[in-house]
Amino acid sequence: MSEDSATLDAVLVDQSQGNFAYPEDYELDAGRGLGPETLNYISEVKGEDQWIRDFRHRALEIFERKPMPTHWASAELDEIKFQEIRYYLAKGRRPTRSWDEVPEDVKRTFERLGIPERERGFLAGVEAQFDSEAAYSNIKEEFDKLGVIFVNSSEGLREHPEIFRKWFGKVIPSGDNKFAALNSAVFSGGSFIYVPPGVKVKHPLQAYFRINAEQFGQFERTLIIVDEGAEVMYMEGCTAPKFETATLHSAVVELVAMPHAKIQYITVQNWSSNVFNLVTKRGLAHEGAEIRWIDCNIGSRLTMKYPGVIMKGRKARGEVISIALANTGQHQDTGAKMIHAADETTSNIVSKSISIGEGRATYRGQVHIPKHLKGCKNNTECDALLINSHSRTDTYPAITVRGNRHATQHEASVSQVSEEQIFYMRQRGLSEAAAMSLSVNGFVNDLVREFPMEYSVELKRLIDLEMEGSVG
Amino acid sequence: MLFSFGMDCLEIKDLTVAIHGQRILDGLSLVVPKGEVHAIMGPNGSGKSTLAKVLAGHQDYEVVSGQVLMDGQDLLAMEVDERSRAGFFLAFQYPYEIPGVSNANFLREAVRARLGSGEEIDAVSFYKRLYGLMDELGIDRKFTGRSVNEGFSGGEKKRNEILQMAVLEPVYAVLDETDSGLDIDALRVVAEGVNRMRSPHRGFLLITHYQRLLNYIEPDFIHVLAGGKIVRTGGKELALELEETGYDWIKEGALATA
Ligand SMILES: Nc1ncnc2c1ncn2[C@@H]1O[C@H](COP(=O)(O)OP(=O)(O)OP(=O)(O)O)[C@@H](O)[C@H]1O
Numbered sequence: 001m002s003e004d005s006a007t008l009d010a011v012l013v014d015q016s017q018g019n020f021a022y023p024e025d026y027e028l029d030a031g032r033g034l035g036p037e038t039l040n041y042i043s044e045v046k047g048e049d050q051w052i053r054d055f056r057h058r059a060l061e062i063f064e065r066k067p068m069p070t071h072w073a074s075a076e077l078d079e080i081k082f083q084e085i086r087y088y089l090a091k092g093r094r095p096t097r098s099w100d101e102v103p104e105d106v107k108r109t110f111e112r113l114g115i116p117e118r119e120r121g122f123l124a125g126v127e128a129q130f131d132s133e134a135a136y137s138n139i140k141e142e143f144d145k146l147g148v149i150f151v152n153s154s155e156g157l158r159e160h161p162e163i164f165r166k167w168f169g170k171v172i173p174s175g176d177n178k179f180a181a182l183n184s185a186v187f188s189g190g191s192f193i194y195v196p197p198g199v200k201v202k203h204p205l206q207a208y209f210r211i212n213a214e215q216f217g218q219f220e221r222t223l224i225i226v227d228e229g230a231e232v233m234y235m236e237g238c239t240a241p242k243f244e245t246a247t248l249h250s251a252v253v254e255l256v257a258m259p260h261a262k263i264q265y266i267t268v269q270n271w272s273s274n275v276f277n278l279v280t281k282r283g284l285a286h287e288g289a290e291i292r293w294i295d296c297n298i299g300s301r302l303t304m305k306y307p308g309v310i311m312k313g314r315k316a317r318g319e320v321i322s323i324a325l326a327n328t329g330q331h332q333d334t335g336a337k338m339i340h341a342a343d344e345t346t347s348n349i350v351s352k353s354i355s356i357g358e359g360r361a362t363y364r365g366q367v368h369i370p371k372h373l374k375g376c377k378n379n380t381e382c383d384a385l386l387i388n389s390h391s392r393t394d395t396y397p398a399i400t401v402r403g404n405r406h407a408t409q410h411e412a413s414v415s416q417v418s419e420e421q422i423f424y425m426r427q428r429g430l431s432e433a434a435a436m437s438l439s440v441n442g443f444v445n446d447l448v449r450e451f452p453m454e455y456s457v458e459l460k461r462l463i464d465l466e467m468e469g470s471v472g
Numbered sequence: 473m474l475f476s477f478g479m480d481c482l483e484i485k486d487l488t489v490a491i492h493g494q495r496i497l498d499g500l501s502l503v504v505p506k507g508e509v510h511a512i513m514g515p516n517g518s519g520k521s522t523l524a525k526v527l528a529g530h531q532d533y534e535v536v537s538g539q540v541l542m543d544g545q546d547l548l549a550m551e552v553d554e555r556s557r558a559g560f561f562l563a564f565q566y567p568y569e570i571p572g573v574s575n576a577n578f579l580r581e582a583v584r585a586r587l588g589s590g591e592e593i594d595a596v597s598f599y600k601r602l603y604g605l606m607d608e609l610g611i612d613r614k615f616t617g618r619s620v621n622e623g624f625s626g627g628e629k630k631r632n633e634i635l636q637m638a639v640l641e642p643v644y645a646v647l648d649e650t651d652s653g654l655d656i657d658a659l660r661v662v663a664e665g666v667n668r669m670r671s672p673h674r675g676f677l678l679i680t681h682y683q684r685l686l687n688y689i690e691p692d693f694i695h696v697l698a699g700g701k702i703v704r705t706g707g708k709e710l711a712l713e714l715e716e717t718g719y720d721w722i723k724e725g726a727l728a729t730a
């Protein structure tokens with residue numbers, strides 16, 4: 001086993017999952033800690049232009065200046081040790097860990113989740129590259145014909161600067177929040193997609209079609225631009241738990257829907273309990289355009305994620321559908337941000353959270369409709385399910401609606417899986433865990449249907465697994 | 473009853489049950505052999521549903537003393553779901569709602585819970601059987617897709633309990649006031665459903681307030697529960713008598729025999 005592959009292994013695989021020890025080799029990555037030299041190193045490796053180097057450095061300054069948002073967010077944020085994090089790993093390294101070395105319980109989890117055979121190796125860190133070359137090359141050919149660009153963000157920057165630069169950092173400026181600034185300073189990996197006018201992409205684009213070691217990085221940056229009347233669906237993540245030692249994941253995703261375009265962005269992520277997942281996602285919808293975020297977050301020590309849509313053109317539509325599941329030791333702080341900036345814009349938020357054991361779920365919503373607009377609509381529903389009395393759930397809906405020419409609706413509920421309900425199900429022969437997971441699946445059922453088939457099946461199994469672990 | 477009936481019965485021996493320290497059942501004994509239908513009648517609050525739930529294993533009730541044997545197995549030592557899988561069924565007086573879980577899905581999970589590891593349900597034959605039973609019980613097939621009991625009328629819930637019983641084919645079934653809230657036609661349909669399931673390999677315990685049900689499902693024995701125990705046992709004519717006399721006689725009678 002070469003030293004560089006071992007380094008990557010150490011990063012991708014949680015060492016607590018087995019007794020592995022890996023040598024660390026600082027020459028092959030940016031090392032630990034954050035400073036201007038970290039940024040220079042990344043730009044050097046990627047051969048970046050001056051403008052992007054400047055962009056990174058400006059962002060770093062913002063990051064350093066901005067305080068932690070602990071005045072409203074969880075104080076747990078103070079526990080992130082920024083100087084102990086590795087911000088970049090040189091790409092192209094292949095891990096040589098073999099399947100036999102993957103811990104049994106990890107294999108079992110894949111099995112239980114029904115993760116396709118061909119994806120397991122990649123997810124377990126056995127393969128750096130998801131083996132989908134054949135599938136991807138067919139799609140690539142089709143894309144070339146249609147003029148669709150689907151590359152990683154570095155390639156996007158390099159090969160398509162004219163489109164990339166116009167929108168990059170425009171929907172989410174570096175100064176948006178501390179973690180968006182951090183991402184802007186050290187980003188690597190993520191996707192760049194451009195769909196030309198009128199093109200309706202038939203297949204959902206999946207992040208792992210062209211994944212490499214960098215793609216699942218901690219600081220992905222994704223930019224999707226869908227031109228007039230075009231449509232695309234993008235999927236990222238998977239239900240398999242990610243085995244990694246990296247404790248900070250901070251991505252930025254920017255979507256641009258030109259007039260009458262449609263974008264659906266689907267995320268399913270299952271983090272281990274040591275991960276801080278602090279993600280900024282926002283879309284800009286022009287006239288008559290539609291942006292939908294469908295988001296499922298499971299696990300993590302702390303997730304902060306509030307996908308948003310700025311409805312900039314008349315009759316634009318924004319939607320956030322989210323499921324959050326927090327088990328003991330986990331905190332899901334999620335929600336949505338809907339900024340109405342034109343007449344007759346419509347937004348819809350449906351959020352469901354599940355708190356198990358000591359798990360904590362928080363909903364934060366922001367709906368903004370200024371006074372000068374007319375005919376705007378918002379619907380917000382947030383439902384929380386508590387699995388036992390220690391769980392905690394908070395809702396902070398902030399709906400600022402000025403003027404009276406709008407229609408808004410807000411509903412919130414908190415429910416418990418009642419002991420009587422479980423008793424009833426057990427009387428029919430279901431184990432306590434099976435009864436729990438059936439109830440929980442029932443709670444999120446209508447949202448799970450919004451996910452593509454293979455994801456919804458995996459989601460169901462994942463909930464089963466979580467319930468099994470949480471019941472005596 | 474001081475002797476044991478052995479394998480082929482549900483045998484309740486000297487059962488005393490309390491809730492929040494208050495005794496509800498007080499040395500109740502009753503034997504339901506396979507192949508027989510027994511009915512329990514008794515005043516409101518006498519403990520009929522308590523008996524049913526204790527048999528099912530509800531955690532709120534404290535078994536102070538006594539024993540329950542199902543085909544010789546110690547029922548009270550088993551988990552709630554184990555009892556079910558071993559063949560005990562309770563049609564609830566007030567069935568619970570399970571939001572978001574479809575009837576078909578729930579039944580499939582219940583059937584799956586009875587399979588050995590590696591065994592899978594054959595979806596086609598499962599649905600065929602389910603639809604057949606629904607037709608017999610006059611339940612619209614659309615109910616497969618509706619959440620369990622959610623928004624069901626009182627009568628629909630009761631019918632749904634019988635559907636679950638028919639699908640799960642228990643060895644011993646306790647029906648807690650399944651007749652209450654049923655209209656006349658539904659009562660007949662449900663009774664026919666129960667009668668179809670009568671067999672030498674199955675025992676029933678019907679809890680009811682009305683003689684009417686017993687016209688359709690003829691019991692082998694009728695018991696009167698009062699003061700925490702069975703105070704009278706008789707044939708089906710006892711129901712007619714109770715209809716006449718009500719339960720006033722218990723006040724003196726039960727005290728006299730206590
Ligand atoms: N969970 C409970 N908490 C407090 N008291 C209870 C509980 N369950 C039953 N009881 C009490 O126990 C007694 C018996 O109740 P039970 O429901 O068994 O009566 P029942 O014979 O089924 O009556 P009905 O004919 O009205 O259905 C009642 O006094 C009731 O209030």
Ligand SMILES: [Mg+2]
Binds near residue numbers: 520522565648649
């Ligand atoms: Mg009762």
